Amino acid sequence: MAEFINFYLIPGLILGSIYALGAIGITMTFGILRFANFAHGETMTLGVYIAWSLVQLTGIKSLVPILLVLMPVSMMLTIMIVLLIDKAFYKPLRASPVIILVIASFGLMLMIRSVTQFSWGVQLKTILPGIQPRINLLDFLSFPLKHVFIVGGALLLMYAVHHVLTYTKIGKAMRAMSDSPELARLTGINTENVVMATWVMGAGLACAAGVFLAVDTQVDTMMGFKILLPMFAAAILGGVGKPYGAMAGGLVIGVAEELSSYHWIGDGPLLNPGYKQGIAFAIMIIILLWRPTGLFKGKSF
Amino acid sequence: MRVLELDNVVGGYGDTQILHGVSMHVDAGEIVVIIGPNGAGKSTAMKAVFGLLKLTDGSVLLDGEAITNTPPEKVVRHGVCYVPQTGNIFPSLTVEENLEMGAYVRVDDFKPRLKEIYEMFPPLLEKRQQAAGTLSGGQRQMVAMGKALMLEPKILLLDEPTAGLSPKFRGEIFETVKKINRAGTPILMVEQNAKQALGIANRGYVLVDGKNRFEGTGKELLNDPEVAEMFLGGGKQSHKTGKA
Numbered sequence: 001m002a003e004f005i006n007f008y009l010i011p012g013l014i015l016g017s018i019y020a021l022g023a024i025g026i027t028m029t030f031g032i033l034r035f036a037n038f039a040h041g042e043t044m045t046l047g048v049y050i051a052w053s054l055v056q057l058t059g060i061k062s063l064v065p066i067l068l069v070l071m072p073v074s075m076m077l078t079i080m081i082v083l084l085i086d087k088a089f090y091k092p093l094r095a096s097p098v099i100i101l102v103i104a105s106f107g108l109m110l111m112i113r114s115v116t117q118f119s120w121g122v123q124l125k126t127i128l129p130g131i132q133p134r135i136n137l138l139d140f141l142s143f144p145l146k147h148v149f150i151v152g153g154a155l156l157l158m159y160a161v162h163h164v165l166t167y168t169k170i171g172k173a174m175r176a177m178s179d180s181p182e183l184a185r186l187t188g189i190n191t192e193n194v195v196m197a198t199w200v201m202g203a204g205l206a207c208a209a210g211v212f213l214a215v216d217t218q219v220d221t222m223m224g225f226k227i228l229l230p231m232f233a234a235a236i237l238g239g240v241g242k243p244y245g246a247m248a249g250g251l252v253i254g255v256a257e258e259l260s261s262y263h264w265i266g267d268g269p270l271l272n273p274g275y276k277q278g279i280a281f282a283i284m285i286i287i288l289l290w291r292p293t294g295l296f297k298g299k300s301f
Numbered sequence: 302m303r304v305l306e307l308d309n310v311v312g313g314y315g316d317t318q319i320l321h322g323v324s325m326h327v328d329a330g331e332i333v334v335i336i337g338p339n340g341a342g343k344s345t346a347m348k349a350v351f352g353l354l355k356l357t358d359g360s361v362l363l364d365g366e367a368i369t370n371t372p373p374e375k376v377v378r379h380g381v382c383y384v385p386q387t388g389n390i391f392p393s394l395t396v397e398e399n400l401e402m403g404a405y406v407r408v409d410d411f412k413p414r415l416k417e418i419y420e421m422f423p424p425l426l427e428k429r430q431q432a433a434g435t436l437s438g439g440q441r442q443m444v445a446m447g448k449a450l451m452l453e454p455k456i457l458l459l460d461e462p463t464a465g466l467s468p469k470f471r472g473e474i475f476e477t478v479k480k481i482n483r484a485g486t487p488i489l490m491v492e493q494n495a496k497q498a499l500g501i502a503n504r505g506y507v508l509v510d511g512k513n514r515f516e517g518t519g520k521e522l523l524n525d526p527e528v529a530e531m532f533l534g535g536g537k538q539s540h541k542t543g544k545a
Contacts (some may be wrong), residue, residue, distance in 0.1 A: 169401075178393055179394065186383055190374070
């Protein structure tokens with residue numbers, strides 16, 4: 001039991017929170033800008049490297065100031081870069097067919113990755129070095145303190161997303177445009193503002209998700225791309241265009257991936273941990289076949 | 302007073318020309334109905350007002366000022382509201398959020414207007430926290446119209462508001478249109494149910510092949526034997542109109 005919770009369930013929830021934050025951006029971009037943003041993983045990586053540079057620059061080495069000070073600054077810088085990218089690359093293509101936007105995002109993915117690798121090198125780095133304190137509870141629960149901050153931070157950010165989407169004018173306009181871009185335009189909603197708000201939300205959350213992942217593991221130029229597929233799976237599972245669906249989808253995929261290597265039957269892992277990512281892919285395929293609109297009735301393709 | 306005027310409007314989508322010179326106007330306080338066979342350019346004429354298609358000739362005047370080829374998001378700001386035939390609500394937003402979106406371009410306090418809309422459409426008050434997509438067809442139309450009215454528009458454009466509704470709801474929608482009009486909003490409406498629509502209209506236009514064919518008061522058109530034969534005798538209306 002202790003083993004199950006400490007080594008499978010808790011890591012699953014951590015991974016799930018990270019997927020969830022990333023998937024919100026993917027699903028909102030899909031809902032509002034109408035394309036699958038392949039560069040989303042790279043946005044995440046870029047955010048992590050910005051955070052890593054800030055850590056080196058300031059010499060801050062402990063978790064709390066990294067998350068409370070450096071992460072928000074990195075989020076803002078990432079957002080600014082993404083808004084510039086939108087202006088330079090996506091805005092001229094706004095009226096283009098979806099496939100052109102998808103391919104443009106694919107190109108940007110390669111460009112951002114190359115710039116990242118060129119600027120920071122391809123060696124692994126760490127944001128949070130050294131041995132981290134653990135928390136022991138009730139004799140059997142044991143997890144690193146940083147996991148509390150990751151889950152707490154993710155929940156806080158998801159609550160912020162909920163608040164923006166439910167109570168602010170721009171948030172409601174985002175949901176409206178995700179429902180029907182044509183009607184949004186007829187209603188007089190300033191669609192360019194909504195597009196900008198979508199990038200702000202998506203890029204900010206991608207950076208946060210990346211920093212959480214980097215704090216939990218390492219900094220690597222492929223880290224964002226490696227979790228792009230699970231994030232897409234989470235967005236599709238939740239229903240494309242549905243931010244709450246993305247949150248739920250992210251958690252489900254994260255937990256499912258970790259639990260897949262638990263020794264459910266016999267002594268060995270049910271699935272070799274090397275195949276973990278295949279779980280996300282399998283869930284995505286099953287959902288597309290069985291319920292293409294996802295759990296929260298999003299758009300179907 | 303002339304609120305809206307289309308003067309010899311020519312245009313279409315891409316290379317396909319649909320309107321070959323359509324002229325019509327709406328005066329203050331009027332309900333004006335556009336009828337005609339399928340493909341006559343009824344909805345297109347309305348979309349021309351809203352900047353949804355490129356006009357190559359002619360002009361659209363609002364309160365005497367040209368708004369020809371103004372994009373929709375700007376036409377709204379001039380006080381013209383358009384309710385499309387389909388996709389006219391945000392289904393995942395609540396009824397109240399839909400109405401709030403209708404007031405998106407307003408910078409003043411729209412709360413008093415929201416109250417008025419609920420008074421005009423009492424069923425919506427009950428369902429204000431419900432997702433608009435879960436409502437019945439008739440109530441969705443109410444949301445769509447209420448949303449448009451949030452702006453207190455100079456003119457309301459309705460594209461086949463009764464399409465796909467049962468006869469009972471159809472009657473309700475026509476009553477609603479009358480009510481909106483009595484409250485002071487001029488209305489330009491495209492309708493398939495020509496007889497009922499002309500019954501509540503001050504005036505009507507019959508479009509055929511993208512051109513004006515007949516025009517007159519609602520009564521005149523209803524009693525015109527040629528119009529009756531062409532449009533009131535056919536389709537869904539046949540069993541009711543008999544030999545007009």
